[in-house]
Amino acid sequence: MLIDLHTHSTASDGTDSPAALMRAAAGAGLDVVALTDHDTVAGHAEALAALPRGLTLVTGTEFSCRMDGIGLHLLGYLYDPDEPELARERQLVRDDRVPRAQAMVARLRELGVDITWERVRELAQGVVGRPHIAAAMVEAGVIGSVSDAFAPEWIGDDGRAHVGKHELDVFTAIRLIKAAGGVSVFAHPAAAHRGAVVPLPAIAELAAAGLDGIEVDHMDHDPATRAALRALAGDLRLLPTGSSDYHGERKTIRLGEHTTAPEVYEELVDRASGGAPVTG
The missing domain is CATH 1.10.150.650 (DNA polymerase; domain 1)
Structure with a gap:
């Protein structure tokens, strides 16, 4: 069972339309794919309408967040998109x-x-x-x-041409996702080449606040980093997920290049009450 829990479409910064992404996921042999565009649910309806037979779609969003001055991304899965407070925060980020x-x-x-x-x-x-x-x-x-x-010369975090954006306090985001019946996973937590990262010991604070998982198997994590994150997930009783973070032609990563274990996926679904996976 091949499960990829982090992809992007043209609803944010991917190059495949939501419908094309669903077809590509089926063509790549995936059984389950999550559509997690940045700060939006705009691609979900199109993806659901185009869902190929046998492919399961997990709806989600990658939220732009901040912790102690450090930017990070939080994946929210299977939450109620109409929950008012979370929808309002999502729109504030989008409008910016x-x-x-x-x-x-x-x-x-x-x-x-x-x-x-x-x-x-x-x-x-x-x-x-x-x-x-x-x-x-x-x-x-x-x-x-x-x-x-x-890079710092251009539009990287703190770069010469970088401009800050509205971001959710990560503890608020975890609370809102949970209140909307969703499950939260810290995306690529050790992707240091993107900029400053949250120190690994601080992830314990997020776990105590209700974080459900951390993305372990990701293109931006080398084998040693994955081992450290997997051990941390075990210590903190967090779900260790894996995914491609697919963006279409914008990145070289392929759909399904990193995946989530079936038992982790099943636990993630069991924890959600705001939505459910849909199978074509």
Whole structure:
């Protein structure tokens, strides 16, 4: 049973439409896939309508959060998307995306980078995020790859052209996801190349606050890091998940390249009361 619990579509910063992503997941041999676009549920209806026979969809969201001044991502699964307080916070983050991206483009232009807001918006074909700015920079020949943009010289955290965004306090996010009947998992907690990370001992505070799991098997974690995270998950009684964090053509990772164990998935589903997986 192949289970991939972290993917993105054009509803945020992926390159596959939600429908195309479902077809790709089935083609990759997945049994279960979670659609976890950034700070939105906008792709869920299309994904459900296009769900191939035999493929199970887990609805979710990757929430932008902050802890002690450090940005992090929290995966919320199978929560009630209509829960008012969580929906309001999700919208605040979404509403901040356009002015934030426009401000970063302006800063880059001040640094001599010849990109335009109009081109960034065209590349996004929907919700704009940093990867679309990075794609415009690649197109302009400023950098060699999208990942190069996330260095301190450019739009990485604390970078020269970086602009902060509205983010949920992580303890508030855990509480709201749980109140909406969902399950929360700390995404790629040790992805240090993205910027500062939450110290591993601090994850105990999140577990005490109701965190359900941590993403262990991820492309940004080397074998030693995965071993340390798996041990930590055992010590804290957290669910150790695995996933591709698929973004389509924007990243080289393939669907199902990292997966979640069936028994972990079953426990995750058992803990959720705000929604249930749907099988085509």
